[in-house]
Amino acid sequence: MERVSIDEQQCKSCGLCVSVCPVKILIISDRLNARGFRPAQCTDQDKCTSCSSCALVCPDIAIALYREVKA
Amino acid sequence: MAEEMKVIYERPRSWANKVTHYCPGCTHGVAHRLVAELVDEMGLLDKTIAVWPVGCAVLGYEYFTFDSVEAAHGRAPAMATGIKVTNPDNFVFTYQGDGDLASIGMAEIVHAAARGWPITVIFINNGNYGMTGGQMAPTTLLGQKTTTSPLGRTPQTNGFPIRVAEMLAQLDGPAYIARVSLDSPVNIRKAKSAMRKAFNAQVRGIGFSMVECLSTCPTNWKLTPVESMERIRKEVMPYFPLGEFKVAQGVL
Amino acid sequence: MSDKVLMKGAEALAEGAIQAGCRFYFGYPITPQNETPEYMSRRLPEVGGRFVQAESEVASINMVYGAACAGVRVMTSSSSPGISLMQEGISYISGSNVPCVVMNAMRGGPGLGNIAPAQADYFQAVKGGGNGDYKRIVLAPSSIQEGVDLFVDAFELADKYRMVVMVIVDGLIGQMMEPVEFKTKVDVSTLKTPEWATVGRHGRDHANVITSLTLDAAGLEKWNLKLQAKYAQVERSESRIEEYQMDDADYAIIAYGTMARIAKTTVRVARAKGIKLGLLRPITVWPFPAKQLQAYAPKLKGALTVELAYRQLFEDVQLALCGKIPLGWFGRGGGVVPGPQEILAAFEEQFGKGR
Amino acid sequence: MEHNVVIAGFGGQGVMLIGELLARAGMEEGKEVTWLPSYGPEQRGGTANCAVVVADEPIASPLLTEPQAAIVFNRQSFDKFEPVVEQGGLLVVDSTLIDKKSSRADLDMVYIPATDIAMELGNSKFTNMVLLGAYLGKVNPISMASVHAALSVFLTGKKAALIEVNKRALQAGVDFVNKK
Numbered sequence: 088m089e090r091v092s093i094d095e096q097q098c099k100s101c102g103l104c105v106s107v108c109p110v111k112i113l114i115i116s117d118r119l120n121a122r123g124f125r126p127a128q129c130t131d132q133d134k135c136t137s138c139s140s141c142a143l144v145c146p147d148i149a150i151a152l153y154r155e156v157k158a
Numbered sequence: 159m160a161e162e163m164k165v166i167y168e169r170p171r172s173w174a175n176k177v178t179h180y181c182p183g184c185t186h187g188v189a190h191r192l193v194a195e196l197v198d199e200m201g202l203l204d205k206t207i208a209v210w211p212v213g214c215a216v217l218g219y220e221y222f223t224f225d226s227v228e229a230a231h232g233r234a235p236a237m238a239t240g241i242k243v244t245n246p247d248n249f250v251f252t253y254q255g256d257g258d259l260a261s262i263g264m265a266e267i268v269h270a271a272a273r274g275w276p277i278t279v280i281f282i283n284n285g286n287y288g289m290t291g292g293q294m295a296p297t298t299l300l301g302q303k304t305t306t307s308p309l310g311r312t313p314q315t316n317g318f319p320i321r322v323a324e325m326l327a328q329l330d331g332p333a334y335i336a337r338v339s340l341d342s343p344v345n346i347r348k349a350k351s352a353m354r355k356a357f358n359a360q361v362r363g364i365g366f367s368m369v370e371c372l373s374t375c376p377t378n379w380k381l382t383p384v385e386s387m388e389r390i391r392k393e394v395m396p397y398f399p400l401g402e403f404k405v406a407q408g409v410l
Numbered sequence: 411m412s413d414k415v416l417m418k419g420a421e422a423l424a425e426g427a428i429q430a431g432c433r434f435y436f437g438y439p440i441t442p443q444n445e446t447p448e449y450m451s452r453r454l455p456e457v458g459g460r461f462v463q464a465e466s467e468v469a470s471i472n473m474v475y476g477a478a479c480a481g482v483r484v485m486t487s488s489s490s491p492g493i494s495l496m497q498e499g500i501s502y503i504s505g506s507n508v509p510c511v512v513m514n515a516m517r518g519g520p521g522l523g524n525i526a527p528a529q530a531d532y533f534q535a536v537k538g539g540g541n542g543d544y545k546r547i548v549l550a551p552s553s554i555q556e557g558v559d560l561f562v563d564a565f566e567l568a569d570k571y572r573m574v575v576m577v578i579v580d581g582l583i584g585q586m587m588e589p590v591e592f593k594t595k596v597d598v599s600t601l602k603t604p605e606w607a608t609v610g611r612h613g614r615d616h617a618n619v620i621t622s623l624t625l626d627a628a629g630l631e632k633w634n635l636k637l638q639a640k641y642a643q644v645e646r647s648e649s650r651i652e653e654y655q656m657d658d659a660d661y662a663i664i665a666y667g668t669m670a671r672i673a674k675t676t677v678r679v680a681r682a683k684g685i686k687l688g689l690l691r692p693i694t695v696w697p698f699p700a701k702q703l704q705a706y707a708p709k710l711k712g713a714l715t716v717e718l719a720y721r722q723l724f725e726d727v728q729l730a731l732c733g734k735i736p737l738g739w740f741g742r743g744g745g746v747v748p749g750p751q752e753i754l755a756a757f758e759e760q761f762g763k764g765r
Numbered sequence: 766m767e768h769n770v771v772i773a774g775f776g777g778q779g780v781m782l783i784g785e786l787l788a789r790a791g792m793e794e795g796k797e798v799t800w801l802p803s804y805g806p807e808q809r810g811g812t813a814n815c816a817v818v819v820a821d822e823p824i825a826s827p828l829l830t831e832p833q834a835a836i837v838f839n840r841q842s843f844d845k846f847e848p849v850v851e852q853g854g855l856l857v858v859d860s861t862l863i864d865k866k867s868s869r870a871d872l873d874m875v876y877i878p879a880t881d882i883a884m885e886l887g888n889s890k891f892t893n894m895v896l897l898g899a900y901l902g903k904v905n906p907i908s909m910a911s912v913h914a915a916l917s918v919f920l921t922g923k924k925a926a927l928i929e930v931n932k933r934a935l936q937a938g939v940d941f942v943n944k945k
Contacts, residue, residue, distance in 0.1 A: 088163050090166075096177070099183070101182040101376075101383040102183070102384055103384060106384045107343055122177070137166045138343075139167055140343035142166075142167040143188075143343040143346045143347065144188065144343055144346060145187070145188075145191075146178075146182075146184055146185055146187025146191075147177070147178065147187050148169050148170075148173055148191050148194075151165075151168045151169065152165075152166035152167040152168075153164065153165060155164070156163070156164045203611065204611045204612045204613060205612070206610060206611075207479075207608050207609070217625075219621060222617070223611075223617050224610070224611060225609070225610055225617050225618045226608065226618075226619045226620070226621075227475075227479045227506075227608050227619070227621065228619075228620065228621035228622065229472065229475075229502075230472060230498050233468065233472035233475075233498075236468075236469040236472035236475075237472045239469075239473050239476060240436060240472070240474060240475060240480075240484070241476040241479060241480055242476075243460045243462060243476075244460075244476075244480035244484075244609075245610070248609065266465070266472070268465075269465035269469065416792050582827070582828065586801040586802070587785065587798075587800040588799050588800075588827075671826055671827070672828055674825035674826065675825035677825075747828055748830075749826070749829075749830025749831065750825075750826055751830065751831065752830070
C-alpha cells in the first residue's frame with residue numbers, strides 16, 4: 088500500500104507539495120485528470136519519511152499519508 | 159506479509175470531500191482544512207455553525223459537513239452574534255476575507271470584538287479582493303499594484319494598510335488575537351495551534367477570538383503558487399508581523 | 411376592573427411582542443421608538459430572553475438574521491432612516507426564507523427629516539426597499555390594542571410563511587397611551603425548533619445550510635418561482651380590512667394606521683352633517699386588500715384616499731379601483747397630521763357636499 | 766359621550782402628569798381613554814402639552830385640532846390654544862401667571878389664580894392639581910372618586926403622604942369654580 092496517496096481528481100497541480108518535499112519524491116505528472124490538471128505524483132513511495140509537509144501545504148486536501156507498522 | 163498501515167494524515171470528517179472552486183495554490187483551502195481538522199479533533203461537528211462571508215469563501219458552506227449560514231458582505235460578526243445569543247452552547251465561527259472584515263464590515267468586527275462574546279473569527283488576509291478580480295483591499299501593501307491601484311498603492315491617495323490584529327488587540331473584549339501565516343509547513347503547524355487556542359477561547363467561554371491568516375492569491379498577484387508563498391515571507395510579513403497579540407488568562 | 415393597563419404604545423407593542431413569544435431583540439436607538447428597545451432591555455431578561463444593543467441598524471438586522479436562522483422568535487424595531495439601513499438584511503432574510511418581525515415607527519422624511527408621524531415609507535414597506543423580488547407581510551395597526559393583538563399574528567405569520575413581517579406604526583401610536591389588554595400569551599416552551607434551523611447537527615444526518623446565494627440562473631429562477639408561489643398564497647389568504655360605517659355608505663375614505671383613526675372622526679362628523687361616508691381601512695397593506703375594496707365599488711359614488719404621504723397608498727388604491735369609481739386623494743407630508751375637519755374639507759372640495 | 770381636553774404649559778409644571786391622571790381615572794371607570802403627548806425637542810425645556818380623550822365609545826382620533834377644552838399653564842400655551850378651542854368650549858387659565866384675557870366671546874372662561882392657591886396650600890407644585898380641579902368642577906368626564914383612586918397609583922411609597930394635600934388642591938380648584 089502507498090505511503091503517499093494522492094487523490095488525483097482533487098489535485099489542481101499547484102505544485103506546493105512538490106516545493107516543500109524534503110526528500111524530493113513528488114513531481115507534477117504528465118497525465119491530465121478529469122478537470123484538466125496535471126496531478127502531483129509520488130516517484131518513490133519507500134523514501135517517504137511521513138514528515139507531512141506535503142499534506143500540510145496542500146490546499147485541496149488531496150493527500151493522505153500512511154506508514155507501515157509491523158504487526 | 160503482516161503489515162498494517164498506520165494513518166499519518168487523512169481527510170477530516172468535517173470535510174465534505176468536494177473539489178473546491180478556489181484557484182490552484184490558493185491558501186483558502188489550507189485554512190479550510192485546518193478548521194475541519196480542529197472541528198474533528200475537538201469534537202465540535204454537532205455543535206458548529208459557520209458563518210460564511212461575501213468574497214472568495216462565499217461558497218464555503220459547500221465544503222463542510224456542519225451547519226452553515228451565509229452572511230451579507232461584512233456582517234458575519236453580527237450574524238454570528240445573533241446565532242450565538244440564541245444557542246450559547248453552540249460553536250460559532252465566522253470566516254472572512256479582508257474586504258469583508260476590514261473594509262465594509264469594520265464596524266461589525268470591532269464591535270463584536272469589543273463585546274467580547276465568545277465567537278471565533280478566521281480572517282484571511284491576502285491583500286486584495288480576490289473574487290471581484292484583485293482590487294485594492296484595506297490590507298493591500300504600499301506600492302502593491304492592484305486593478306484599482308494600477309500604479310501601486312500610495313498613502314496620498316489610498317491611505318495605509320490596516321493591521322487588524324494589532325488594532326483589535328487594543329480592545330479589552332477579545333480573549334485571543336493572533337496573526338499566523340499559511341506560507342510553509344512549519345507556519346501552517348503554528349497556524350493550527352493558534353486556531354486551536356482561538357477555538358478553545360470560545361469553547362471554554364473565555365471570549366472573542368480571532369486568527370488573522372496571511373494568505374496567498376496567486377491568480378491576482380500574478381505569481382505561481384510557490385512564488386506567492388515566497389512573497390508572503392519577503393513582502394507581507396515585514397508589514398504584518400506574525401505573533402500573538404492578545405492571550406487572555408485561561409486560553410490554551 | 412378589567413385586566414387593562416394604561417401603557418405607552420411603544421412599550422405596549424414591545425410587551426405584545428414578548429407575549430407573542432419573542433425572546434430575542436436586537437436594535438439601535440432612534441426616535442420616536444426608543445421606548446421599545448428600552449422596554450425590551452428591561453423585560454426580556456425577566457422572561458429568559460436576550461436584548462442586544464447593536465452598533466448600527468445594519469448590524470441589528472444581521473443579528474436578527476442570525477437569530478432567525480436558529481428558528482427563534484426574534485424582532486427589531488426602528489424608525490424610517492434606520493429601516494432604510496436595514497433593507498440589506500431584510501432582503502437577505504427574505505431570500506433565505508427565514509422568519510422575523512420588524513417594526514417601523516415611521517417619521518417624516520426624506521433624509522433625517524423629523525420625528526413627527528408620517529406614512530412616507532409605504533412604498534419602501536410594501537413595494538421594495540432592498541434588492542430582489544421579495545415581499546413582506548405588512549401590518550398597519552391603528553390603535554395600541556390592535557398593535558398588541560397584531561404582534562401575535564405577526565409572529566404566527568412570520569413562522570407560517572417563513573418571511574419577514576413588518577409592523578408599521580408612527581410616533582403618534584408609539585407615544586400615546588391607551589388602555590390595553592394582553593389577551594394572548596404564547597407559551598414559548600410549546601414552540602418547536604424548525605427542522606431547517608441552523609442550531610448545530612446534534613445527531614442530524616445532514617448539515618443545514620441557510621443562504622440566499624444561488625449562482626446558477628436557472629436554479630435562482632426556480633427559487634424565485636417558489637417564493638412567488640408563496641407570496642401568491644399569502645395574497646389569497648391573508649389580506650385584511652376594517653370596514654367602518656360602510657353598510658349604507660355612498661362614499662368611502664380609504665386610509666390606514668394613524669390616518670385611518672383620525673379619518674374615523676371625519677366619518678362621524680360627516681354623518682352628523684348628513685353625508686353617508688364610511689371608512690375602509692387596510693389592516694394589511696401587503697397583501698393589499700384590493701378584492702375587498704373592489705367588492706364595495708358598485709355601491710360607492712367615490713372614494714377619497716387619505717395618507718400622511720404623497721400618493722403612495724393612493725397608487726395601490728388606483729390599481730384596485732381605477733376606472734371603477736371616481737377617486738380622490740388628500741395627504742399631508744413632513745410629519746404634519748391633518749385633523750378630522752381638514753379631511754372633511756378635502757372631501758367636500760373633491761366630491762361636493764356628498765349628496 | 767366624549768370629553769376631550771388639551772393640557773399645556775412648561776415642561777416641569779406637571780402638565781403631562783395631570784393628563785395621565787385623568788386618563789387613568791377614566792380607565793378605572795371602564796371608559797375609553799387616550800393620552801397623546803406632544804413630543805420631540807420642544808418637550809425638553811420648552812412647552813409641553815398633551816391631549817386627553819375620555820369617552821363611552823371607542824375613540825377615533827386621539828389628536829385634537831379643535832379641543833372641547835384647554836387648560837393652559839403659561840402665556841405661550843394660552844396663545845397657542847385659545848384660538849383653537851371649539852366654539853362654546855372651555856378655557857381654564859392660571860391667572861397668577863397669565864395676565865391676558867381672551868377676546869373670544871363664545872368661550873366659557875375660567876381665570877383661576879391657581880399658583881397663588883397652590884402656594885397657600887404650601888407649594889406651587891400643586892398648581893396642576895388646582896387647575897385640574899377647576900376643569901373637573903366645570904365638566905364631569907369622570908368622578909372625583911376615580912381621580913382620587915388614580916392618585917394612589919402615582920403617589921406611592923414616601924410620596925403617598927402627599928395624597929391628602931393633592932386631594933385638597935383638587936378640591937380647591939373645584940370650589941373656586943363652584944363659588945362663582
